[in-house]
Amino acid sequence: MTLKYNSLVFILFFSVFALAQTSKKQVLFTVADDPVYVSEFLRVYNKNLNLVQDESQKDVDEYLKLFTNYKLKLNEAKALGLHEKASYKRELDTYKKQLAKNYITDAKVTDALVKEAYANISNTIKANHILVRVVEGATPQDTLKAFNKINELRERSIKNGFENVRKEVHNGKTLFGEELGWFSGFRMVYKFEKVAFNTPVGDISQPFRTRFGYHIVKVFDKRKARGERTVKHIMIKTKPKDTLSDAETRIREIYKKIEQGETFEDLAKEFSDDTNSAPSGGLLKSFSSGQLSVPEFEEVAFALENEGDMSKPVKTNFGWHIIKLVNKKPIGSFDELKSELEEKVRRDTRSKLIDDALITKLKEKYNITNQDVDLKYFTSILNEDFYQRTWKLPEGFKKETQFLKIGNKIVTNEDFGNFLLSQQKRTRSKKGFEEIINTAYNSFLSSNLKTYQEENLEYENEEFAHVLGEYRDGLLLFDLMETTIWQSAKTDSVAIKNFYKNHKQNYFWPIRINATVASSSNKKVIKKVAKLMREKMDIENIKSLVNTNGEVNVIFTVDTMDVNHQALPKNFDIQQKGVSKVYKHNNGFIVANVMEVLPKTEKSYDEVKGLVLSDYQTQKENLWLEELRAKYKVIINEDVLKKVKEEIKG
Numbered sequence: 001m002t003l004k005y006n007s008l009v010f011i012l013f014f015s016v017f018a019l020a021q022t023s024k025k026q027v028l029f030t031v032a033d034d035p036v037y038v039s040e041f042l043r044v045y046n047k048n049l050n051l052v053q054d055e056s057q058k059d060v061d062e063y064l065k066l067f068t069n070y071k072l073k074l075n076e077a078k079a080l081g082l083h084e085k086a087s088y089k090r091e092l093d094t095y096k097k098q099l100a101k102n103y104i105t106d107a108k109v110t111d112a113l114v115k116e117a118y119a120n121i122s123n124t125i126k127a128n129h130i131l132v133r134v135v136e137g138a139t140p141q142d143t144l145k146a147f148n149k150i151n152e153l154r155e156r157s158i159k160n161g162f163e164n165v166r167k168e169v170h171n172g173k174t175l176f177g178e179e180l181g182w183f184s185g186f187r188m189v190y191k192f193e194k195v196a197f198n199t200p201v202g203d204i205s206q207p208f209r210t211r212f213g214y215h216i217v218k219v220f221d222k223r224k225a226r227g228e229r230t231v232k233h234i235m236i237k238t239k240p241k242d243t244l245s246d247a248e249t250r251i252r253e254i255y256k257k258i259e260q261g262e263t264f265e266d267l268a269k270e271f272s273d274d275t276n277s278a279p280s281g282g283l284l285k286s287f288s289s290g291q292l293s294v295p296e297f298e299e300v301a302f303a304l305e306n307e308g309d310m311s312k313p314v315k316t317n318f319g320w321h322i323i324k325l326v327n328k329k330p331i332g333s334f335d336e337l338k339s340e341l342e343e344k345v346r347r348d349t350r351s352k353l354i355d356d357a358l359i360t361k362l363k364e365k366y367n368i369t370n371q372d373v374d375l376k377y378f379t380s381i382l383n384e385d386f387y388q389r390t391w392k393l394p395e396g397f398k399k400e401t402q403f404l405k406i407g408n409k410i411v412t413n414e415d416f417g418n419f420l421l422s423q424q425k426r427t428r429s430k431k432g433f434e435e436i437i438n439t440a441y442n443s444f445l446s447s448n449l450k451t452y453q454e455e456n457l458e459y460e461n462e463e464f465a466h467v468l469g470e471y472r473d474g475l476l477l478f479d480l481m482e483t484t485i486w487q488s489a490k491t492d493s494v495a496i497k498n499f500y501k502n503h504k505q506n507y508f509w510p511i512r513i514n515a516t517v518a519s520s521s522n523k524k525v526i527k528k529v530a531k532l533m534r535e536k537m538d539i540e541n542i543k544s545l546v547n548t549n550g551e552v553n554v555i556f557t558v559d560t561m562d563v564n565h566q567a568l569p570k571n572f573d574i575q576q577k578g579v580s581k582v583y584k585h586n587n588g589f590i591v592a593n594v595m596e597v598l599p600k601t602e603k604s605y606d607e608v609k610g611l612v613l614s615d616y617q618t619q620k621e622n623l624w625l626e627e628l629r630a631k632y633k634v635i636i637n638e639d640v641l642k643k644v645k646e647e648i649k650g
């Protein structure tokens with residue numbers, strides 16, 4: 001819905017950095033006696049200056065009007081108590097936790113991993129591996145046995161050839177010798193990827209372990225990733241009423257015209273059924289390998305070698321295409337891909353390295369040392385019941401005693417004791433009591449450190465506070481608009497229909513024509529077509545006369561068209577029936593036979609229901625804003641506003 005989308009964008013514009021400043025700042029205006037400072041207004045104005053599409057919003061007075069509207073809505077939302085709703089608090093808390101994940105991390109380690117990931121996705125390698133299977137929780141004896149086995153296989157591979165040994169030992173159960181083919185970054189578990197990309201071509205790696213067991217890998221080749229392609233295309237859709245040959249015939253006619261010297265871009269503008277790309281000569285957004293859902297199209301595009309190269313007609317599920325290469329681009333730059341790679345790293349097993357670095361950093365920040373906790377006490381109160389999952393905290397347990405302190409938060413023995421009770425359900429093997437306590441403590445401490453940082457992040461990190469404030473106000477205003485404007489407008493069907501009746505003159509079909517348009521780069525040929533049209537010759541017969549000797553000199557388009565149709569020139573007389581004069585169009589010429597002129601007519605309610613609803617909502621919101629201005633008095637400091645304008649003009 002247009003209004004809803006625009007309102008949400010506006011909400012987000014004015015939520016950015018909308019945190020109140022200190023009283024030392026100059027007050028630009030007040031809303032119900034609440035001050036709004038110059039610094040806040042300028043920050044928002046400058047932040048969004050290049051984002052707004054409407055030039056009027058760059059005018060300070062117009063922008064100030066939008067900004068005061070935003071503040072009025074925010075006042076109303078709080079007056080209605082929307083910030084106290086359980087659903088609002090729940091959604092805000094969920095977002096806060098999600099947002100915190102981006103800040104509770106170790107930036108230095110993350111940056112190093114992101115740079116490594118970029119290097120890996122910039123290349124692809126071809127490799128095979130041998131795996132000796134061993135589970136993560138295996139006994140020391142089984143682990144040693146697997147390690148000795150992989151070392152033996154590596155020695156044999158060096159002596160007898162890797163591929164010979166790989167094929168020989170594979171049994172699909174305890175030993176795996178697998179062909180991996182070509183792969184890039186993030187295609188394998190991180191430990192495997194790291195070793196593979198650091199093994200020289202032709203070498204066999206040293207044994208290494210992943211969660212699957214012990215591996216050796218041989219790298220056969222390495223090459224740069226394929227990067228991106230930018231192409232133009234002409235598409236002819238296979239329409240339900242057409243036969244397969246109809247679309248193919250038309251695309252081959254167009255291809256023939258290109259071979260005859262006509263411009264690809266002009267033909268795309270005039271004949272391509274891809275209405276999004278046709279106005280720009282068939283230009284598509286850049287794409288990388290695997291990004292398109294049309295593999296046939298992608299393979300042809302990547303096979304084109306030189307800028308300007310063009311494919312022969314190719315069939316896909318969408319129809320028939322002619323593809324022209326605009327440019328080839330290597331893998332995106334590090335800066336372009338950085339955000340995407342950061343997200344992938346956080347989801348990958350690499351995140352364990354980041355987590356370990358973060359905990360070390362938080363221990364230093366909150367002065368946590370192992371000497372601060374009494375782990376021996378907890379070792380002393382464990383017994384064999386722990387292995388049976390029936391262990392309980394003993395009588396006389398010192399539950400109130402301080403276990404550790406994180407910042408200004410006291411963590412008691414009871415907190416860690418309850419954590420231990422939950423951990424006995426997860427203990428799979430019979431470890432020693434000291435190992436159980438140490439493992440539990442490390443997990444408990446990590447969780448509590450991150451929780452404490454998350455709870456205090458808004459006070460420790462200014463950027464986090466700003467982003468959270470943005471979402472807090474944006475969510476609040478969304479609820480306000482949903483309940484006050486959008487939802488009520490949807491259900492007010494009688495009022496919407498009355499609005500349509502009172503504004504019918506705004507909703508109409510423009511003048512259109514049912515016409516056949518002939519197009520050619522040869523003016524002499526198009527004049528001949530015009531003469532034959534006036535003689536009322538059938539289109540198929542005209543085709544047979546002008547498209548001879550295997551050449552396509554004229555292409556015909558039959559459609560219902562308005563003045564903006566791609567087949568018609570801008571100066572076409574759309575109100576004249578019959579055969580038109582010859583017009584110059586797209587470096588060629590056209591003539592049209594207008595069979596029928598369809599007059600300007602009002603659109604029915606069903607035809608414009610969505611647009612009417614949007615217009616009705618706009619009117620409803622404007623009336624509502626007038627009520628808010630009467631309810632919450634807005635006072636603008638004109639002297640300060642004058643200085644703001646001077647500062648902006650610079």
